Amino acid sequence: MKKYIFLLILFLATSCNKYLDIVPDNIATIEYAFRLRATTERYLFTCYSYLPQLGNRNTSPALFGGDELWWVRENISSNPWHIARGNQNVTNPYLNFWNDTYPLWRAIRECNIFLENIMNVKDVEDFEKRKWAAEVKFLKAYYHFFLLRMYGPIPIMKENIPISASEEEVRVSRQPVDEVFNYIIELIDEACLDLPDLVDDENSELGRITLPIAMGMKAKILVYAASPLFNGNPDYSGYSNKDGTLLFSQSASPEKWAKAVAACKEAIDKCHSLGMELYYFEETNIARNLSDSLKTQMNTRNSFVERWNSEIIWAHTKNNARDLQVNAMPKSLPAAAIGNSVVEGHFAVPMRIADLFYSEHGIPIDEDISWPYDNRFSLRTAGDKDRFFIRKGYTTAEYNFDRESRFYSTLGFDGGVWFGQGNFDQENAYWLELKLGQSGGKRGNLNHTVTGYYPKKYIYYTNVLSTTANTYTSVNYPWTMLRLTDLYMLYAEALNELQGPNDESFIYLDLVRKRAGLAGVKESWTTYSRNPTKFNTQQGLREIIQQERNIEFCLEGQRFWDVRRWKTAIEVYNDVISGWDMDQARAEDYYREKTIFRQSFALKDYFWPIREYDLIVNKNLVQSPGW
Helix, strand or coil: CCCCCCCCCCCCCCCCHHHHCCCCCCHHHHHHHHHHCHHHHHHHHHHHHHCCCCCCCCHHHHHCCCCCCCCCCCCCCCCHHHEEEEEEEECCCCCCCCCCCHHHHHHHHHHHHHHHHHHCCCCCEEEHHHHHHHHHHHHHHHHHHHHHHHCCCCCEEEEEEEEHHCCCHHHHCCHHHHHHHHHHHHHHHHHHCCCCCCCHHHHHHHCCHHHHHHHHHHHHHHHHHHCCCCCCCCCCCCCCCCCCCCCCCCCCHHHHHHHHHHHHHHHHHHHEEECCCCCCCCCCCCCCCCCHHHHHHHCCCHHCCCCCCCCCEEECCCCCCCHHHHCCCCCCCHHCCCCCCCCCEEEEHHHHHHHCCECCCCCCCCCCHHHHCHHHHCCEEECCHHCEECCCEEEEEEEEECHHHHHHHEEECCCCCECCCCCCCCHCCCCEEECCCCCCCCCCCCCCCCCCEEEEEHHCCEEECCCCCCCCECCCCCCCEEEEHHHHHHHHHHHHHHHHHCHHHHHHHHHHHHHHHCCCHHHHHHHEECCCHHHHHHHHHHHHHHHHHHCCCCCCCCHHHHHCCCHHHHHHHCCEEEECCCCCCCCHCCCCCEEEEECCHHHHHHHHCCCHHHHHHHCCCCCCCCE
């Protein structure tokens, strides 16, 4: 057996489950680490401990690195924020997962050590060794995928390079993206052979890798492999290693979509066989006798944050949702709590994201023949029929009226009703007042939304901001990595890309829309759209599916990667970040769209740069395209 001298990073982090808190003591040899069950299991948990925290505002590229969230402060030190503002660089790249700042290569190295040694442990049953090995194979595949998604073609690290390796052997090269995808899928297929359907003990093992997780992520990864960024991308037709090896396929392959379709259906069927289904809110002792419209809002509001609900396939227990909620929570709910210093209330959602949400008829607001798009900034006072969405008698913009339920469950806005937070009287729920001089309006340069929209989706509905004590009682929840809705949408997308509009795509799209209180795609477009036959073409249905994904997974860190794999980021991100004019007290002045920042995005921004120093050390590496 090869021996390696290695260091294990001690992770000091809290977790919902103990297994992610345990790491092995520093030890000198591999033999000692795999001598007993206890130390081996600790090594297994160390392999888990490298999972990126996708719900962390400072380390997840997909939250503040795109356009779904915006800060009130320009000089914030968040690394993703610098990416969103176009400051990525090659000298010291932000969110550098290639190096030990975010050590995914080290994670892969630890996984390899585990896989090389697990079968040598004496006091672990063979079936359990195989299960643990399967978990680590999946983790190894996921770490490769995470790097591939960021950097494009990457080296494949099947085995660790031994200490005796020559200098040239250490200088690895990028591998073609198709080879990397194939290796990732190969690892996951191996893992699937020994993974259980469910964890044995939900009290201690939730978050551990199971068969539905592996099958679901395989489907998602195959959709990435088939998507335009990776499947015959002409923008990178000449991109190669120094030896001339081309790193992107030269033509798009429909077969990749066929594989994605099959994998999506297999994963969906497996989840269904285990009783997984779309989440629907069930009334509780404190939230009861709700109106149908409020129930529909709660269906989508809680589908992401309700712990281990019926549609969550994979959730990361190491995520600290408390931090997100503290920063997303308005300081004025209720208004008497404005002096509470625990919450920050300075996360904002740009207007271009609010634009994405449909009208109440389930189609884009600029397509709806009955929605007043040209007068969307005009003022209107809420009536009785609006009271579960907008405070009755409150004057706000036409823009905020007659939108679909996910608009109201995802966003908080001036005049918008915010059910819960200690007040469960649906007829007299809390609402926001965000104009200058109002309780939730701009106060100095901090602690308010800079756009006029709050990310309500992050806030669990039973949280309470104290009006008498400086406290914020919140429900923590694990960060959802994969839910059944995602598989439905990926399946619909893959089917359309493979064969164009088809009955099966509409079935799964309409399941998601039904939960949001909307009619099916065909009915909605036929009845209300200026383009009533849009869904009959592949391009038309593609646009519908992409917007549906942007809405359903808003603020979940999906859009950042989706617009890249679709190759639409260069259009999406070359636009302004805007919101209402927060410096105004009168409604007539407040409800004017104000430019906050102009984003820019170039072809090179689809992938992360490798730090220049690393290219000097390893002469076989080539820089990412455009950098």
